[in-house]
Amino acid sequence: MATSDTLRYTRIPLTRGSGAIPAVGFGTLIPDPVATKQSTETALEVGFRHFDCAERYRNEEAVGDAMQEALKAGKIQREDIFVTTKLWNTNHRPERVKPAFDASRRRLQLDYIDCYLIHTPFAFRPGDEQDPRDERGQVIYDSGVTLVETWQALERLVDGGQCKSIGLSDITLDKLREIVAAARIKPAVVQVESHPYLPEWDLLEYCNLHGIVLLAFAALGHGMEPRLLDDPVIIGIAQRLRKTPAQVVLAWAVQRGTALLTTSIKPSRIQENFELSTIPEDAMREIRGITTSVRFNAVVETGVPGFIRRAG
Numbered sequence: 357m358a359t360s361d362t363l364r365y366t367r368i369p370l371t372r373g374s375g376a377i378p379a380v381g382f383g384t385l386i387p388d389p390v391a392t393k394q395s396t397e398t399a400l401e402v403g404f405r406h407f408d409c410a411e412r413y414r415n416e417e418a419v420g421d422a423m424q425e426a427l428k429a430g431k432i433q434r435e436d437i438f439v440t441t442k443l444w445n446t447n448h449r450p451e452r453v454k455p456a457f458d459a460s461r462r463r464l465q466l467d468y469i470d471c472y473l474i475h476t477p478f479a480f481r482p483g484d485e486q487d488p489r490d491e492r493g494q495v496i497y498d499s500g501v502t503l504v505e506t507w508q509a510l511e512r513l514v515d516g517g518q519c520k521s522i523g524l525s526d527i528t529l530d531k532l533r534e535i536v537a538a539a540r541i542k543p544a545v546v547q548v549e550s551h552p553y554l555p556e557w558d559l560l561e562y563c564n565l566h567g568i569v570l571l572a573f574a575a576l577g578h579g580m581e582p583r584l585l586d587d588p589v590i591i592g593i594a595q596r597l598r599k600t601p602a603q604v605v606l607a608w609a610v611q612r613g614t615a616l617l618t619t620s621i622k623p624s625r626i627q628e629n630f631e632l633s634t635i636p637e638d639a640m641r642e643i644r645g646i647t648t649s650v651r652f653n654a655v656v657e658t659g660v661p662g663f664i665r666r667a668g
């Protein structure tokens with residue numbers, strides 16, 4: 357579909373780092389490595405240039421393979437893509453940060469990472485077990501390191517040149533304020549759950565004031581109940597504008613000034629999620645008027661992923 361609407365190509369310049377982040381991002385939280393590689397390839401083909409990864413997803417190699425093939429075939433240049441990955445909770449101790457970063461970079465097969473995030477503000481017992489538990493099944497946290505100490509280790513990665521920007525994920529506004537106050541290199545990106553049922557307006561306002569990009573995950577509500585894409589307001593707008601409900605919700609996210617992540621293993625949906633165009637101001641206002649309030653992912657409370665995508 358030819359269109360002069362450039363919403364899908366929106367790039368948000370980073371004031372706290374180099375480059376610009378494409379607003380419409382593809383998330384790689386896909387359990388199966390074959391599906392990860394295929395979906396990443398499809399995402400590249402349909403036009404996604406922003407990829408969100410994590411050591412916790414255990415599939416950085418598959419994402420890296422897909423990107424390498426596109427790079428080697430000359431379909432993209434390295435500077436065309438923006439790649440984020442994340443430090444897992446078990447690697448918060450400063451001496452573990454650089455090795456974890458280098459391991460992610462190696463698996464992704466990239467010389468540099470565009471943005472490195474602390475996946476959650478919760479430190480778990482350091483080690484190779486990503487989900488350390490005691491005999492009662494309780495998470496084993498690590499009280500031997502502070503978030504500021506971990507942040508300072510990320511700052512040193514930026515000094516090293518192989519990490520272009522740094523940020524936080526699953527963070528509350530209060531904790532973000534603490535890091536901004538203590539930081540030598542301020543956060544460039546904050547990745548949190550956000551969608552019309554959890555718009556996080558206060559956090560967005562703070563981010564705008566401090567030159568931080570708010571990157572929304574679960575932009576489609578994780579596909580969980582209550583289904584955002586079945587919301588009568590969203591459906592009404594979609595019918596009126598001849599778009600899909602997903603396209604309405606994603607356009608809203610870009611137009612209010614956030615970057616976003618979606619994930620699908622279905623090629624037609626990957627394409628649908630990139631083919632965005634502007635929605636009118638009255639539709640933006642209608643979505644803002646939605647009063648349903650839902651947090652789908654409890655990770656922000658414990659550091660434990662509250663939602664793992666089903667396999668297959």
Ligand SMILES: NC(=O)c1ccc[n+]([C@@H]2O[C@H](COP(=O)([O-])OP(=O)(O)OC[C@H]3O[C@@H](n4cnc5c(N)ncnc54)[C@H](OP(=O)(O)O)[C@@H]3O)[C@@H](O)[C@H]2O)c1
Pocket residue numbers: 382383384385386408409475525526547548573574575576577578579585602617618619620621622625626628629653655
């Ligand atoms: N920082 C964190 O703690 C954190 C937590 C969770 C996720 N994330 C990141 O955010 C990314 C996005 O994941 P998400 O679950 O939040 O994404 P999402 O896009 O909100 O939800 C994905 C679900 O929606 C379905 N879906 C995708 N496109 C659709 C469409 N056009 N119409 C109808 N259903 C659609 C998918 O099913 P199909 O695959 O069957 O299409 C899947 O079940 C992840 O990959 C990850 O990178 C970060």
